[in-house]
Amino acid sequence: MPTPILQVRDLRTQFLTDGGIVTAVDGVSFDLHPGESLGIVGESGSGKSVTALSLLRLVPDPGRVVGGKVLFRNQDLLQISEDDIREIRGRDIAMIFQDPQSSLNPVLKTGFQVDEAMLAHGKTKAEARARTIELMKKVRIPAAESRVNDYPHQLSGGMRQRAMIAMGLANTPPILIADEPTTALDVTVQAQILELLADLNRELGTAIVMITHNMGVVAGLCSRVIVMYAGQIVEEGPVEQIFDSPQHPYTWSLLRSIPRVDALRHERLRSIEGIAPDLLHPPSGCRFHPRCPFRIEKCFTEEPKLQDVAANQRAACWVTMERARREMGADNLIDIRPGVGSGVHPGEGI
Amino acid sequence: MATAVARIADVTEPAQASLWSDAWRRLRRNRLALAAAIFLVFLVGIAILAIFYTPYRMSATGIAPTYAPPSLAHWLGADNLGRDQLSRLMIGAQISLVVGVGTQLLVVAVGVPLGLLAGYYRGWLDSVVTFVINVFYGVPDLLVALILVFLLGPSLANIIIAIVVTRWMDMARMVRGQTLALREREFIEAGRASGAKPVKMLFGHILPNALGPIIVQATFGVPAAILFEAFLSFLGAGVQQPTPSWGSMAKDGVDAIRFAPHMVIFPSIALSLTLMAFNFLGDGLRDALDPRQKR
Amino acid sequence: MFTRGTLIYIGQRVVLIAFTVLAVSSIVFLGIHRLPGDALFNEHLHGEQYALLLHHYNLDQPLLTQYRDFVVAVVTRGDLGESLVNRGVKITPLVLRELGISVEVGAFALLFTIGIGLLFGVVASVRQNTWIDYVLSTTSVIGYSMPNFVIASFLILVFGVWLDNVTNGGFYYQLGGWKGDLGQLWLPAFALGFPYASIVARLTRASMLEVVRQDYIRTARAKGLRETVIVARHALRNALIPVITILGPLAIGIITGSVVIENLFGIPGLGKEFAQSILNRDYFIVIGVFTMYAAMVGLANLLVDMLYVVIDPRIRY
Numbered sequence: 001m002p003t004p005i006l007q008v009r010d011l012r013t014q015f016l017t018d019g020g021i022v023t024a025v026d027g028v029s030f031d032l033h034p035g036e037s038l039g040i041v042g043e044s045g046s047g048k049s050v051t052a053l054s055l056l057r058l059v060p061d062p063g064r065v066v067g068g069k070v071l072f073r074n075q076d077l078l079q080i081s082e083d084d085i086r087e088i089r090g091r092d093i094a095m096i097f098q099d100p101q102s103s104l105n106p107v108l109k110t111g112f113q114v115d116e117a118m119l120a121h122g123k124t125k126a127e128a129r130a131r132t133i134e135l136m137k138k139v140r141i142p143a144a145e146s147r148v149n150d151y152p153h154q155l156s157g158g159m160r161q162r163a164m165i166a167m168g169l170a171n172t173p174p175i176l177i178a179d180e181p182t183t184a185l186d187v188t189v190q191a192q193i194l195e196l197l198a199d200l201n202r203e204l205g206t207a208i209v210m211i212t213h214n215m216g217v218v219a220g221l222c223s224r225v226i227v228m229y230a231g232q233i234v235e236e237g238p239v240e241q242i243f244d245s246p247q248h249p250y251t252w253s254l255l256r257s258i259p260r261v262d263a264l265r266h267e268r269l270r271s272i273e274g275i276a277p278d279l280l281h282p283p284s285g286c287r288f289h290p291r292c293p294f295r296i297e298k299c300f301t302e303e304p305k306l307q308d309v310a311a312n313q314r315a316a317c318w319v320t321m322e323r324a325r326r327e328m329g330a331d332n333l334i335d336i337r338p339g340v341g342s343g344v345h346p347g348e349g350i
Numbered sequence: 351m352a353t354a355v356a357r358i359a360d361v362t363e364p365a366q367a368s369l370w371s372d373a374w375r376r377l378r379r380n381r382l383a384l385a386a387a388i389f390l391v392f393l394v395g396i397a398i399l400a401i402f403y404t405p406y407r408m409s410a411t412g413i414a415p416t417y418a419p420p421s422l423a424h425w426l427g428a429d430n431l432g433r434d435q436l437s438r439l440m441i442g443a444q445i446s447l448v449v450g451v452g453t454q455l456l457v458v459a460v461g462v463p464l465g466l467l468a469g470y471y472r473g474w475l476d477s478v479v480t481f482v483i484n485v486f487y488g489v490p491d492l493l494v495a496l497i498l499v500f501l502l503g504p505s506l507a508n509i510i511i512a513i514v515v516t517r518w519m520d521m522a523r524m525v526r527g528q529t530l531a532l533r534e535r536e537f538i539e540a541g542r543a544s545g546a547k548p549v550k551m552l553f554g555h556i557l558p559n560a561l562g563p564i565i566v567q568a569t570f571g572v573p574a575a576i577l578f579e580a581f582l583s584f585l586g587a588g589v590q591q592p593t594p595s596w597g598s599m600a601k602d603g604v605d606a607i608r609f610a611p612h613m614v615i616f617p618s619i620a621l622s623l624t625l626m627a628f629n630f631l632g633d634g635l636r637d638a639l640d641p642r643q644k645r
Numbered sequence: 646m647f648t649r650g651t652l653i654y655i656g657q658r659v660v661l662i663a664f665t666v667l668a669v670s671s672i673v674f675l676g677i678h679r680l681p682g683d684a685l686f687n688e689h690l691h692g693e694q695y696a697l698l699l700h701h702y703n704l705d706q707p708l709l710t711q712y713r714d715f716v717v718a719v720v721t722r723g724d725l726g727e728s729l730v731n732r733g734v735k736i737t738p739l740v741l742r743e744l745g746i747s748v749e750v751g752a753f754a755l756l757f758t759i760g761i762g763l764l765f766g767v768v769a770s771v772r773q774n775t776w777i778d779y780v781l782s783t784t785s786v787i788g789y790s791m792p793n794f795v796i797a798s799f800l801i802l803v804f805g806v807w808l809d810n811v812t813n814g815g816f817y818y819q820l821g822g823w824k825g826d827l828g829q830l831w832l833p834a835f836a837l838g839f840p841y842a843s844i845v846a847r848l849t850r851a852s853m854l855e856v857v858r859q860d861y862i863r864t865a866r867a868k869g870l871r872e873t874v875i876v877a878r879h880a881l882r883n884a885l886i887p888v889i890t891i892l893g894p895l896a897i898g899i900i901t902g903s904v905v906i907e908n909l910f911g912i913p914g915l916g917k918e919f920a921q922s923i924l925n926r927d928y929f930i931v932i933g934v935f936t937m938y939a940a941m942v943g944l945a946n947l948l949v950d951m952l953y954v955v956i957d958p959r960i961r962y
Contacts, residue, residue: 060863089869090869097863097867106958108882116865120868120870121869484661487946488666490941492904573790581905586924587923622787625790630786
């Protein structure tokens with residue numbers, strides 16, 4: 001594989017809340033290659049958004065990046081000066097956000113907000129405006145010349161998100177981070193936006209980091225995926241491989257819980273029991289063990305590290321699905337309840 | 351259906367109780383608000399004390415040299431007629447508190463029902479009330495109060511009436527807004543669906559939820575009213591001599607500011623501390639009663 | 646920006662203002678004119694002189710006729726009548742001249758209020774929880790907790806007495822004509838505006854703190870904009886919206902506060918006239934001044950609503 005364009009090593013981000021310290025990102029490491037589309041998947045509270053924000057040092061108070069390295073073009077983004085990281089934001093690494101309604105300034109014209117992305121990095125007003133119109137056409141906003149003068153509230157949700165994408169691509173950055181760009185949109189519009197991103201990835205060669213909780217989005221757009229849980233990476237690998245044969249019980253449960261169009265009507269919806277862990281007091285051992293159907297005793301006490309489970313695929317699990325299938329009848333399980341596969345339940349006191 | 355609604359009510363009632371104890375806890379932690387509350391208790395104490403005892407009679411003239419600076423005999427000095435300032439300041443506390451609290455009680459009595467009715471029934475009733483509110487907002491309050499006091503005569507009661515007449519709209523408008531928002535909430539729908547009478551809805555469900563903002567608004571209204579009275583006194587339309595109000599004392603003090611600054615300093619400090627105390631308390635109450643606070 | 650809907654709205658508001666002014670002046674007019682004739686005059690008059698005087702002021706007519714004549718005079722000629730005390734002095738020109746003076750002082754006060762208030766509020770929010778913030782916040786609480794005449798008195802104490810910088814007559818306007826330059830105006834304008842500057846500062850600070858947490862600020866940062874640009878261009882305009890909400894009551898507060906300040910500093914504006922006329926029992930001037938004030942208040946409210954349209958493009962009437 002070509003040299004990674006971004007290397008994240010042992011990233012750690014904490015929030016100092018009144019109740020205590022919450023480690024939202026706990027030792028995350030991954031690589032991003034040029035032109036690659038990488039998905040980061042996880043439920044709310046898994047730390048995926050905070051990870052993305054940490055890369056550009058955009059974590060809001062009371063959050064702090066407390067450890068790790070983010071290597072981009074031989075610089076550690078976490079160590080460079082404020083002025084330097086500002087240069088990089090929007091020009092080399094761009095980020096677009098989830099809710100275009102609230103992510104665009106309501107009192108400024110949309111076209112101007114796209115212009116700004118370029119004005120901040122040295123273009124003149126005329127250059128920026130010309131390029132804005134070009135970009136808006138590229139992201140398929142109809143009547144771009146007149147739309148530039150509209151305010152965000154005058155545009156539909158889909159158009160707003162396209163404008164945000166235009167904003168992100170304005171300086172043709174090698175990396176675009178998209179934080180749940182389709183979550184706040186209608187399903188049909190979602191599909192269009194994803195298609196647009198896929199086309200742009202192909203045409204412009206922009207590496208895309210796609211953050212989402214929706215496995216379907218990952219399937220449609222990404223070539224590689226990282227699965228996060230409770231601030232840690234639990235599995236990573238090529239998308240097809242992961243979908244075909246997930247090795248971490250969490251990934252497996254996620255994939256299993258997607259309602260299927262061809263499921264029989266009487267089949268119950270399958271969800272993963274339990275709720276996301278309290279990051280103030282994370283569970284001991286493997287963080288997923290309170291909800292894991294295949295846990296063994298080791299899972300309660302020792303935290304598993306990422307290990308190779310197949311070619312290019314790594315998972316952090318003491319059991320892995322391979323064994324769960326072989327020994328615990330995973331494929332025949334109907335309910336995804338803790339311990340139902342392995343039969344291991346906590347003693348008194350949990 | 352009715353039993354389901356009754357059970358919903360059971361669930362909401364305890365939540366109500368804990369809102370107040372939550373608020374009380376938060377208020378206790380706000381040291382500024384606590385200090386303000388303590389000061390106000392102290393002030394009320396002085397006002398009550400002044401009913402029975404002041405160092406000198408507040409209207410007694412010539413018991414000290416005119417414009418005398420603070421001394422052992424007269425802790426806060428004397429004014430232009432040789433009256434003891436400390437005694438007058440204590441009586442002034444009564445006046446300010448009566449004006450402040452009295453106006454707010456009346457404002458609540460007038461504004462809350464109007465706001466509730468306008469917000470709940472809407473339609474023509476709301477249009478009329480809103481129109482009246484806007485008309486009252488269209489006139490300068492101080493001038494109207496001046497004219498009212500002038501036409502009716504400058505007694506304490508008339509001053510209170512004048513202030514209420516010009517400032518009831520803030521409460522009415524706020525309560526109307528709260529009612530409009532609350533009536534769309536689900537528990538109101540549930541109540542209506544089970545056939546509860548409007549009066550019960552208004553007083554049993556909407557009012558308790560609007561109580562927080564009403565208290566906060568009234569708490570902020572007190573210093574506004576006291577300030578208003580001070581302005582009226584300064585312009586000569588306040589309580590008449592020899593009854594002292596802090597505003598009229600300050601006015602007398604301004605005339606003598608060059609050679610007897612103590613005359614303006616003490617009533618000014620009294621006014622400022624009292625106003626600040628009510629403002630801080632209001633801030634504290636508002637933060638404590640805000641249901642969006644997560645702690 | 647000014648769509649047809651907006652213009653219609655303005656029209657409606659103007660009508661409402663006219664109605665309110667008329668209604669309110671009428672109440673005052675009727676209230677005052679119900680006092681018996683000899684209560685209106687300071688001298689004791691009898692017989693023919695008395696009858697002549699009554700006739701001169703139209704007071705020998707039935708109340709409703711007087712009222713009708715008054716309304717007609719005001720609406721068609723802008724004639725507010727004649728002074729009761731100073732015979733022959735027409736009210737309208739007098740009041741208009743004083744209006745100009747009051748507006749000048751008030752405008753300075755307003756500029757000061759908004760300028761200093763916004764500045765302090767933004768600085769306090771950007772330097773949240775530092776000593777600058779504490780100093781500014783405390784000062785602002787003190788500012789709006791004190792009556793403006795108290796602040797004015799202390800200023801006079803400091804600048805007029807203790808520092809001895811300004812001479813005795815420095816604050817008081819010459820009777821013949823007034824200079825109205827900043828050197829003389831700054832003290833009353835400051836005293837008038839300081840309580841409101843404090844309110845604006847407080848509100849701006851709170852508003853900025855909230856705006857800065859919004860998603861669109863995060864977007865602006867992600868684009869690589871500089872912090873100053875973010876504050877000035879992205880944050881401030883949004884933070885201004887709640888400030889404009891109070892601008893109406895604030896302008897009215899300055900208008901009414903000027904009554905006290907003008908009296909204190911001897912400025913020959915509407916406020917001084919109002920208080921003086923009440924004292925002199927020159928009720929007709931009272932009616933005239935009051936009508937002026939009612940109109941000012943209405944216009945101030947309307948201007949503020951229009952300001953909303955300028956600042957927030959989402960608002961169209």
